[in-house]
Amino acid sequence: MITSASVATLQNQLAQNPLGDNPMSWILNLLFYVVFIVFLFYGQRIQLYVMLREVEGSLHKLRFIKDEGRKTAIETMKEIGKPQIDPTARIDRFLEYFTISPQNLDPAGVVWKLEHIIDVRDVRLKDEVKMMAPSADETQTNNLENTLEAAMALNYIYKVIRHFYLLGKKTLSLYIIMQIQMLLPLIMREAEAYASALKAFSFGQPIGDGAGALVAGRIMHGYKTKKLPKDCVVATVPIEGRTAYVIKAEGPGGNVGKPGDAIEAVIKENKGKIASVIMIDAAGKLEGEIVGEIAEGIGAAIGGPGVDQFKIEESILKYHIPINALVIKEDIGDAVSPMRKEIIDSIDKAIERVKQVILERTKEGDKVVIAGIGNSIGIGQ
Amino acid sequence: MAQGTANSATRISSFVLLIIFITLALSMTALILAFNAFSSDPVISGWLILLGFVGVGISMYVLLQARRRIRRLNIAIAPVTTTIECKKCGFKNVREFQRGDYIFKEVEPCQKCKENMMITAIYREVKEGDKDHYRF
Numbered sequence: 001m002i003t004s005a006s007v008a009t010l011q012n013q014l015a016q017n018p019l020g021d022n023p024m025s026w027i028l029n030l031l032f033y034v035v036f037i038v039f040l041f042y043g044q045r046i047q048l049y050v051m052l053r054e055v056e057g058s059l060h061k062l063r064f065i066k067d068e069g070r071k072t073a074i075e076t077m078k079e080i081g082k083p084q085i086d087p088t089a090r091i092d093r094f095l096e097y098f099t100i101s102p103q104n105l106d107p108a109g110v111v112w113k114l115e116h117i118i119d120v121r122d123v124r125l126k127d128e129v130k131m132m133a134p135s136a137d138e139t140q141t142n143n144l145e146n147t148l149e150a151a152m153a154l155n156y157i158y159k160v161i162r163h164f165y166l167l168g169k170k171t172l173s174l175y176i177i178m179q180i181q182m183l184l185p186l187i188m189r190e191a192e193a194y195a196s197a198l199k200a201f202s203f204g205q206p207i208g209d210g211a212g213a214l215v216a217g218r219i220m221h222g223y224k225t226k227k228l229p230k231d232c233v234v235a236t237v238p239i240e241g242r243t244a245y246v247i248k249a250e251g252p253g254g255n256v257g258k259p260g261d262a263i264e265a266v267i268k269e270n271k272g273k274i275a276s277v278i279m280i281d282a283a284g285k286l287e288g289e290i291v292g293e294i295a296e297g298i299g300a301a302i303g304g305p306g307v308d309q310f311k312i313e314e315s316i317l318k319y320h321i322p323i324n325a326l327v328i329k330e331d332i333g334d335a336v337s338p339m340r341k342e343i344i345d346s347i348d349k350a351i352e353r354v355k356q357v358i359l360e361r362t363k364e365g366d367k368v369v370i371a372g373i374g375n376s377i378g379i380g381q
Numbered sequence: 382m383a384q385g386t387a388n389s390a391t392r393i394s395s396f397v398l399l400i401i402f403i404t405l406a407l408s409m410t411a412l413i414l415a416f417n418a419f420s421s422d423p424v425i426s427g428w429l430i431l432l433g434f435v436g437v438g439i440s441m442y443v444l445l446q447a448r449r450r451i452r453r454l455n456i457a458i459a460p461v462t463t464t465i466e467c468k469k470c471g472f473k474n475v476r477e478f479q480r481g482d483y484i485f486k487e488v489e490p491c492q493k494c495k496e497n498m499m500i501t502a503i504y505r506e507v508k509e510g511d512k513d514h515y516r517f
Contacts, residue, residue, distance in 0.1 A: 060454070061453060061454055064454045195456050203478065204482075204483065205461050205478060205482075206483070206484060214484065217484065252483035252486070337458075337505070338458075338459075338461045338503070338504070338505040339503065339505070340504060341504045341505070341507075342507075343504070344502045378482070378483045378484060378503055379483060379484045379485070380484060380486055381485065
């Protein structure tokens with residue numbers, strides 16, 4: 001039952017300021033309600049603007065890296081190539097080059113189609129570089145080609161991120177912005193790696209990816225080399241009573257060659273009488289693994305679009321040749337930037353492991369193929 | 382074009398610098414006025430002190446952020462070293478990388494035995510501080 005006293009209390013309470021009597025507490029309370037309501041209705045939009053701002057910051061950095069890359073490419077081209085006309089316009093056109101991968105709805109024969117496309121691309125790029133840098137020799141042409149490819153990669157990364165940033169801004173879609181914002185740290189690492197690769201290529205410095213080529217180079221150094229298809233060299237080296245055919249891409253120009261063709265040629269030359277194929281390559285390390293760590297396994301240790309791996313697997317399958325792999329661990333940044341001391345220090349250990357594999361997996365008098373995979377920039381033979 | 386873009390990206394814009402300077406000047410004026418008005422009107426002086434410190438804080442923050450943005454743009458590339466060795470006497474020479482150097486290249490004669498020396502390594506050294514240290 002409601003008494004007159006309780007009605008009076010209620011009337012008193014209603015008459016009081018619901019936000020309190022103290023003006024400071026009144027302001028704070030009001031502020032809290034405003035913030036609460038704003039976040040309730042506009043929380044996602046605020047989050048979106050924060051993400052956009054973060055992407056924008058990275059985009060600024062990417063634009064700076066891309067412009068620096070372009071500048072380095074133009075300066076190197078002018079310095080080494082000594083062109084008659086300014087190569088800037090041609091380089092700008094070069095940076096926009098694209099390659100369309102073959103149709104794989106019917107996968108039969110796609111490897112050969114892909115190989116053809118890659119060959120055409122390589123020839124086209126090399127011709128362009130020769131036109132832009134008529135004074136460059138073969139080694140310098142290869143280095144310039146690599147420099148321009150790194151600048152192309154930076155240009156492409158910048159344009160893709162800019163595309164998603166502008167698309168996200170236009171559509172105000174949280175999901176478009178979110179996916180690019182989440183991937184940004186990895187993309188930025190890759191862009192920074194290409195930025196340092198650009199310097200390495202323009203100066204002709206060995207890069208981390210060349211670890212395999214350096215192992216092969218150290219084994220074959222001092223022995224007569226012979227050219228192999230395509231852009232590879234082979235040396236016949238006696239190791240532990242066996243005959244080793246040591247293969248690497250021809251250096252010191254920036255070149256990965258076609259190890260698939262080279263290994264196939266050596267196997268054919270020996271009519272398939274090869275006791276083992278040992279491949280050495282640089283491999284991506286997982287976080288926490290040590291740079292320069294060596295791991296051993298089975299299979300064709302080779303990256304790239306897959307054409308060479310396919311050819312090597314076909315060749316060894318034909319003659320049932322066992323294949324061993326040795327990888328030197330490094331991350332993407334180390335792979336394309338000047339070779340780290342840790343990687344150089346691991347080369348001798350890798351050679352010891354190769355010898356150990358030969359001793360354990362082959363007999364005296366056998367023939368083995370040792371293929372050092374990777375970019376031979378800054379590495380002779 | 383690239384030069385212009387790089388330059389504008391690697392320095393603080395003069396407009397931002399002007400705004401920072403004006404804010405800083407006004408804040409300093411507020412602090413001086415607060416000091417003068419302290420004995421006559423403590424309430425006004427208190428507000429001026431608050432205003433002055435907030436202004437100094439904001440301008441310092443904007444300046445530091447602008448500097449941070451520029452520092453973020455620069456990518457530190459470690460110097461590259463070339464090691465030259467004499468195969469005969471083992472004499473080793475380490476110098477900065479020069480364009481044209483490559484591993485297995487024969488270079489100048491050895492200072493000790495006059496035999497041709499060879500480049501055996503080209504590498505960059507990552508400083509200990511740059512390496513990551515985690516518990517696992």
